[in-house]
Amino acid sequence: MTDAAGQNPPDLAALARRIRATVVEMSHHGGAPHLGSALSCVDILVAAYWSYLNVDPANSQHPLRDRFILSKGHASSALYAVLAARGFFPQAQLADYCRAGSGLSEHMAPGCLPGIEAATGSLGHGLSLGVGLALAGKIQGRGYRVCVVLSDGECNEGSVWEAAMFAAAQSLDNLLVVIDFNRWQATGRSEEILAISPLREKWEAFGWSAVELNGHDIPSLREAMSAKHFQVKQPKCIVARTIKGRGVSFMEDDNNWHYRIPTEEEVQLARGELGQP
């Protein structure tokens, strides 16, 4: 398998901008909401797929592959676009996103495309699935790692904290969680709806080795994912501070873009801002 880290990595910031432009177009063409949520996690996904994850797009079912789960399933357009860019399937397949009858639903179906490890969409499931995959790796003596991306709103779910305590009890050091901490959930500030702060300290209190960083700084994400400053024998958590709608000025930190679909004109404006002709 190929680890994309190190080998003349492409300009990841430019790649992330291209992926964001794709995601904006997917929302428009598919008539699909949650654009702000998708834009929020693009840099996390780029850092994971072009640095951390040991995966082979040509052999997506390899038993020793690292596993990635986007637990915030409503941001699937970001994962679809990243997997296409990473070569798991042709870019043209993204045109099927939310097209009636295409089979590519907004919330991923099991095995809907190469590289999709799990169907998510109901929040609070992905971490436990990831814990199961990580535990299986330990039982079977397989050295793969598991990465799960959660949203901050998703941390409302009690099952997340059940999973957090179980993972710590099992010392799952092959498990990495990244929280896309954009401080919004569907209808309000995550801080005000449930008391989410202090988030990093919460994960530490639950037995995890945790760091907090700028979730749009790809080099920082890559460095943190490499796990050098994590404690051994503990599951790892990156609290990634992000901006919902990141990359498009009129979407940034505006929660209307949890549900709004961009018009043709807004797509062009966004593409321009993202440096796409």
Added chain:
Amino acid sequence: MRNAFAQELTRLAARDDRVVLLMGDIGNRLFNEFRDRFPSRFFNCGVAEANMMSVAAGLAMAGLRPVVYTITPFVTARCLEQIRVDVCYHRQPVVIVGVGAGLSYANLGPTHHSCDDIGFLRMLPHMQIVCAADAHETAAGLEAALQQNDPVYLRIGKKGEPLVHAERPKLIIGQGIPLQAGEQITILATGNMLPIAQEAASRLAASGLSTQLVSLHTVKPLDTALLRTCFEEKSLVVTVEEHSLIGGLGAAVAEWLADGPPQRARLLRIGTPDAFLHGAPSQTAARAAWGLDAESVVSRITDFHQQSCNR
């Protein structure tokens, strides 16, 4: 039944290193042998059933054969959405074992009763439901469940239940086991009501009503070949279960009947009512209160048969 489950699970785990046990902090000492022999495949997941169920799905995705065990309401209703999404939608071979099904824990109160679990799980695509009648069916049902490539819910009692089978029966998921032949009436009993149904069938036969008895351990998928035969040949088919008439075996048979061509036999469903059972009765007293003792079952069937003959 729970001791038979633990013994059989240990036997099967020795044979298949994919078998992993997840339990929800119950069964004091029940799994000591399993834990001692297979420490890397034994997990007490704590009182956190939602996580436990999804972890099982994740283990299955990686090629393992997880068995998830705790008290029935907590391994079904408590984590229903995890079963629906992570187990059934992903079509993973997870074996879900509910101990103390029906009114097994009658004296513990309605939080621990489970007369709705078959209904909850029967609605989920890909789910198979097996209700064990005794220790032999528990062991045979577990072995059969672990050979499936789809999820299975195995519903068992607690301990000390009478044995119906003299020895371990050949249990095929989806096929009832005929126990007594008869011409006029068929009793289809599932799970821990089978001993009561057996007694009722004997009494009916002694009173001159020729009664067939079948252990219909699998509620889903239904043994439709068996149903067709019974409804064509008999004048009365009776379902008996320690589960609500809403959603259980009787409901499943009624749905099958409603959707098919007219049948000769009538259907009588015996189960629990649409109610919580208050007080702290023993299982025996709870069954008597809800008409699930052998005497009540016999008189319901006799009366219903008489009315049908008089029409």
